Amino acid sequence: MVPAFAWLLAALAGIAYASWVLQFAVNPGLDPVNGYVSELSASDQPHHYLFAACDFLSGLLTIIVVVAVLRAVRPRGCALVGWLALVVFGAFSIADSLFAMDCAPNSDTTCALRERAGKVSFAHQFHSVTSTCVVTAGIVSLIALTIAARRHRRWPVIARWSWLLLVLETVAAAATLPLMYFGVLLGVIERVQVAMISIWLFVIAGQLYTDRRRRPVSRAPGQAAVRAPGKGGRRPGAREKAVRT
Numbered sequence: 001m002v003p004a005f006a007w008l009l010a011a012l013a014g015i016a017y018a019s020w021v022l023q024f025a026v027n028p029g030l031d032p033v034n035g036y037v038s039e040l041s042a043s044d045q046p047h048h049y050l051f052a053a054c055d056f057l058s059g060l061l062t063i064i065v066v067v068a069v070l071r072a073v074r075p076r077g078c079a080l081v082g083w084l085a086l087v088v089f090g091a092f093s094i095a096d097s098l099f100a101m102d103c104a105p106n107s108d109t110t111c112a113l114r115e116r117a118g119k120v121s122f123a124h125q126f127h128s129v130t131s132t133c134v135v136t137a138g139i140v141s142l143i144a145l146t147i148a149a150r151r152h153r154r155w156p157v158i159a160r161w162s163w164l165l166l167v168l169e170t171v172a173a174a175a176t177l178p179l180m181y182f183g184v185l186l187g188v189i190e191r192v193q194v195a196m197i198s199i200w201l202f203v204i205a206g207q208l209y210t211d212r213r214r215r216p217v218s219r220a221p222g223q224a225a226v227r228a229p230g231k232g233g234r235r236p237g238a239r240e241k242a243v244r245t
Helices: 006-017 019-026 037-041 048-073 077-098 109-116 122-152 156-182 186-213 238-244
Strands: none
Touching (some): 019 037, 037 048, 037 077, 077 122, 122 156
16 A cells, blocks of 8 residues: 555645746746746846755655555556556656756846856756656656556546646647747747646545555454344344344
């Protein structure tokens, strides 16, 4: 059985991954329409440590949850692929926080010129790799666990909600290419993708919580089942009354 704390850690991971919503309170100057979410943790941005810490926390909690699930469930096939993809998601979320950008190129012209001239750090350049891997791993986990849940009918919460998230995530991913061509609304479409992954973590938390609620109550060793009176049954003492009469 998956430990009781797993669903709570998954929910906390989803909350931490949605930390970008704090931008409107702590860093409203960053362009939310065209600026990427990763720019919130850029080294020259206010409260960048907060957003980097949330990415780190989300990745760490996700890995802990998956390890707990793999030890208890031992999945195979698509299910195993989905859970391992979440491990990759968690690992690159941690890498995202460690390899922060130097500045925000979509909100700062000087930063954009530095980036084009190659005058940025290795961490800034490598951040695009970690961010791409995070989103890709999240989508792979969503696809694989959706297939496994609907094929084996083991995880009803995932089977019910994951397909909708998958459709929305696919539409958002498909819309990214034309938006990149025209150079508009890139920040908006990325926030939609990040939000879908956050909700995906909440769905996983809901499934783990449901599994705990549906756990059968085990009897103590040697304890006999009590047969409830009903159709075809007798109440205690019925035989003794029949003998005496």
